[in-house]
Each structure stands twice: as C-alpha cells, then as structure tokens.
Amino acid sequence: MRDYHVTQQVSEQSEHQDRLEDSAAMSNIQPATELAQGIFASEPTARRYVLSHCEQDGKLRCPKCDEARVYRLSDERLRCSRCRYTFHELSRRWINVGGLSCLDWLRLLKLFEQELTANRMAPQLGLSYNTVYKAVTTLRFSLLSQALDAKQLLTGAFGLDLGFENGRIGMEKSKERMGSFPVFGLMEKSGWAFVDLLPYMTAETVLHFHFNFKLKLERMGNIVYSDKYKHYDALIFCGDETIPLHIINGRDRQAYVDSLVSGFWRFAQDRLRQYNGVTSRRFPLYLKELEFRYNHRNEELFPLLVSSLCRLVPEYE
Numbered sequence: 001m002r003d004y005h006v007t008q009q010v011s012e013q014s015e016h017q018d019r020l021e022d023s024a025a026m027s028n029i030q031p032a033t034e035l036a037q038g039i040f041a042s043e044p045t046a047r048r049y050v051l052s053h054c055e056q057d058g059k060l061r062c063p064k065c066d067e068a069r070v071y072r073l074s075d076e077r078l079r080c081s082r083c084r085y086t087f088h089e090l091s092r093r094w095i096n097v098g099g100l101s102c103l104d105w106l107r108l109l110k111l112f113e114q115e116l117t118a119n120r121m122a123p124q125l126g127l128s129y130n131t132v133y134k135a136v137t138t139l140r141f142s143l144l145s146q147a148l149d150a151k152q153l154l155t156g157a158f159g160l161d162l163g164f165e166n167g168r169i170g171m172e173k174s175k176e177r178m179g180s181f182p183v184f185g186l187m188e189k190s191g192w193a194f195v196d197l198l199p200y201m202t203a204e205t206v207l208h209f210h211f212n213f214k215l216k217l218e219r220m221g222n223i224v225y226s227d228k229y230k231h232y233d234a235l236i237f238c239g240d241e242t243i244p245l246h247i248i249n250g251r252d253r254q255a256y257v258d259s260l261v262s263g264f265w266r267f268a269q270d271r272l273r274q275y276n277g278v279t280s281r282r283f284p285l286y287l288k289e290l291e292f293r294y295n296h297r298n299e300e301l302f303p304l305l306v307s308s309l310c311r312l313v314p315e316y317e
C-alpha cells in the first residue's frame with residue numbers, strides 16, 4: 001500500500017503570524033445540525049461521519065480503479081475485486097496524511113472554518129504547532145486540488161516549487177531559489193471569483209509591462225498586483241528578494257481592484273494582509289483557499305471542508 005505522508009520539520013516560521021484574531025472569539029461554536037449528529041462525541045462517531053464523505057451511494061469504492069465491488073478481509077482491510085488492490089478506508093486520501101485521528105481532524109476543520117491560525121488552533125486542539133501546521137497545509141492542498149488548474153499547479157516546476165511531488169507534500173523550507181513565481185489572473189463574474197494560473201506569464205513579464213507599457217502595479221509586502229489586464233481585473237503574484245520589487249512605485253492612479261468597494265478583492269486583501277509573512281512558495285495555496293472561501297461565503301463551510309479532505313490525492317502521469 002502506498003502511504004502519503006508529510007516529510008520533515010516545519011520551518012516556515014514566517015507563517016506563524018496570527019490572522020483574523022477577532023474571529024478567535026467565535027471558536028467552539030457548533031451548528032445545531034452537527035451537534036444533533038453528535039459527530040464530535042467520540043472517535044467512532046467522528047470516523048463514521050468522515051467515512052460518509054468517502055463513500056459513494058453508501059459504499060467505499062476502490063481508490064485505485066474506482067471499482068464498486070470491494071470486500072473486507074479478516075484483518076479489516078478492504079480488497080478490490082477487480083485490481084486486487086488492498087487498502088484501508090482512508091487510503092490515498094488527503095485525510096490520511098499526517099496521522100491525525102478523525103476526531104482531531106473534525107475539530108481542526110471547525111477551527112479552520114472560523115479562520116483561526118495554526119498558532120491559535122494548537123492549544124485548543126492539544127496538538128503541537130508543527131502537527132497543526134502540517135494538517136492545515138494538507139487541507140489547503142486538498143482545496144487547491146479541486147481547482148481547474150490543479151494539475152498545472154501540482155506537477156512540473158510549479159509542483160516542485162509548491163512542495164508537491166508524486167503525491168507527497170514536502171514541509172521543509174526549500175533552500176533553492178523558486179523556479180519562477182506563478183502569476184495569477186483575478187476575475188469576478190456574477191459574484192464568483194476566478195483565480196486562474198497564467199502558466200506562460202512570469203513575474204518578470206509583469207514587471208516588464210510595468211516599466212515599458214505603464215501597467216499600474218501595487219505592492220503589499222512581497223505580494224504584487226496590477227491594474228486591469230486583458231479580461232482580468234488584476235494580475236497577482238508573490239515574489240521575494242531575488243526580484244526587484246522595490247522599484248514598484250504606487251503613485252499615480254489607483255489600480256482597478258482598489259476602486260471596488262466590495263467583492264473578491266476586498267475579501268481577499270483583508271485576509272492577505274493578515275497573512276503577513278506568506279511565502280512565495282505557499283502563496284498559491286492561500287490564494288486558492290481565498291477563492292474557495294469566497295465562492296462558498298454563503299454556505300456552511302464545515303461539510304465542504306470534510307469533503308475536500310476526503311478526496312483522493314491526485315496522481316498525475
């Protein structure tokens with residue numbers, strides 16, 4: 001059986017910063033529906049709830065070939081009657097990364113829903129900061145894996161920069177320079193936000209447009225965003241000290257997105273400011289999380305987060 005696990009020590013101290021501190025006051029609120037289901041009562045009730053998000057029509061399918069006919073072995077494992085793959089109920093799923101119990105996961109998702117930082121979650125969960133940080137990163141990967149451009153972000157050079165390789169998440173801080181800084185186009189249509197990876201656009205190209213074609217740029221720490229570009233409301237990337245971000249001057253006119261009083265950019269900017277030390281390496285994870293949160297802003301996030309975490313870790317050829 002193939003195991004997905006998180007490697008090495010977490011060292012991205014810069015992401016320690018608390019965000020949305022006010023929301024901490026909202027912790028421990030559990031919607032009546034979940035309380036009624038009693039899913040937080042014990043590990044078996046939590047596991048039952050988690051498994052219901054792994055099943056299709058009340059049955060677990062083979063995580064390798066999607067065959068519905070699977071049978072249980074005497075040691076409780078399952079075996080696929082088509083490809084003979086032997087697996088556990090949570091095999092190959094994001095939730096299997098990191099070794100948390102189902103109950104710990106559900107409690108963590110509850111706090112994540114309320115936008116608590118890993119720092120604030122850890123004492124509430126009685127877990128170490130590193131354990132919580134790894135879990136939250138895994139959850140963010142699961143959210144990103146649902147995006148239309150997930151394959152581009154999780155494979156090749158982008159995947160290596162993000163720390164994802166062959167189904168494994170690397171937690172160690174890469175010593176190597178980022179291959180490139182992914183550039184995203186932001187767009188909002190009918191209340192839906194779209195954060196599109198623009199694979200052929202580089203941070204250098206955006207800076208070039210700034211200098212030679214007067215594309216207006218604004219800077220928030222290492223995060224750079226632009227005025228309207230083609231059909232996008234803005235281009236955005238997160239750089240580091242290896243590119244000349246200091247030459248960006250925020251004078252003159254306003255960038256288009258800054259002229260808007262509501263919508264995705266307002267929602268995202270407030271939160272990105274709270275992410276203070278977000279690294280260029282993890283930036284796509286945060287951006288995709290914000291896209292997810294915004295597009296589901298009128299829904300209860302908790303069951304969606306459980307579903308996301310129960311998805312199979314994608315394997316790309």
Ligand SMILES: [Zn+2]
Pocket residue numbers: 062063064065066067080081082083084085
């Ligand atoms: Zn199978």
